[in-house]
Amino acid sequence: MRKYLFSENGFVERPEWAPNCWVNVECPDNNDFDFLTQQLRVPEAFLTDIADVDERPRTDTEGNWLLTILRIPMQNDKPDIPFVTVPIGIITNDDVIISVCYHRTEMMSDFVAHTQRKGIAVNNKLDLILRIIYSSAVWFLKYLKQINNVVTEAEKELERSIRNEDLLRLMKLQKSLVYFDTSIRGNEVMIGRLKNIFQDTDYLDMGLLDDVLIELKQAVNTVNIYSDILTGTMDAFASIISNNVNAIMKRMTSLSITLMIPTLIASFYGMNVDVHIEHMPYAFALIVVVSVLLSAGTFVLFRKIKWF
Structure with a gap:
């Protein structure tokens, strides 16, 4: 599915593509591929690179085309990992701006709605890339709060x-925190590369870059804090489990010793x-009484040293 978005006071959807119009493509089908490769002449290698779910943030060029790959967060429908990151490719030319993501995320629709609410005008392709990175950082923080809430609930349980x-x-x-950490750091490295690419142009907005x-x-600091907290929590409960096992084994050993006396x-x-x-x-009663007394004495001794 693709949308043609033109920047006025926020992005406004247009029925057809026009120069300097942002083409936002999510979950592309064959019709979208034909439009991108045949009408806009986008290199097919770029689309193949973006399709790789493990693609790391980087830039690439082919002719006068520039490919910028970022990692953005999304909530995973699969139960194995609740939050993951996926690649999004931003392909730019002199008068073409295209974003391609093979997954449907909340972030992109929220980004467009945010520009409309705030009346934000995106002036150029670098401005769009930086604002998408900014939006990804906001969504990383939003998902991190959800992760923290889940951790708190799990601790109570x-x-x-x-x-x-x-x-x-x-x-x-x-695992989600590890993915978040590597993706945020990769996006941060991309800022430096984009700054080098556009440093001699009028596209670079230093105020936006600093923001x-x-x-x-x-986002990086928050990931590190939550990761340290979660690691400490896991270690603490691992120690609790180990202590519980040791306590159970100690009681079982004490019980075995206590019962071993009459058996002996x-x-x-x-x-x-x-x-x-x-x-x-x-004689039988005497033996039983002596066995019970010795076992009781052993039990008292173990209680005194807190083995029971």
Whole structure:
């Protein structure tokens, strides 16, 4: 699906493409490919690179075409990892600005709506790239708050009862934070490359560039904080689990030793030898009482040293 967006006071959708019009393509089909490659003459290699879900932020050129690949966040429908990052390619020429993403994300529609609400005019292709990076940083922070809420809920559940499901949920969130960290840092590196590419042009807006860098640094710091908190939480609950296992094993060992005493006495008196009390009328009761007393004494001793 593609949209033709023209910048006035915010992006306004147009029915047809015109020069200096932003073509936003999400989940492209064959019709979109034909339009991009045949009518706009976009290099097919660029579209192939963007399709790679593991593509890292970078720039590439072919003729007078410039490809800028960024990583943007999205909420994953699959249960394995709740939040992931996907590549978005921004392909620019003298009078052509195209963004291509093979996934439907909340960020792009929100970005267009934000420019309309605020009446933001995007003056050139670099301005658009920087604002998309800025928007990605905002959405990284938004998803990080959701991750923090999920971590808080999981901690409350683990305080009640330690379950494998809650620990696995925390592990999946840890993976999301790793993806976020690498993607944000990659986008931050792209800022320097774009600055070098456009430093001799009139496109570079230093005020906007500083705002984007500040937002990215805030996103990086937030990821690091949440990642440290989550790592500490995982380590703490791992220690709790280990302590619980040790406590259980200690109790089981103490119980085994306590029960071993009457078993040992019964074993001695079960031997086919003289025991010197076999003719006593209350020999069996005596042996039972002695076994119980010794076991009780052992139990008291273990309670005193807090093994029970």
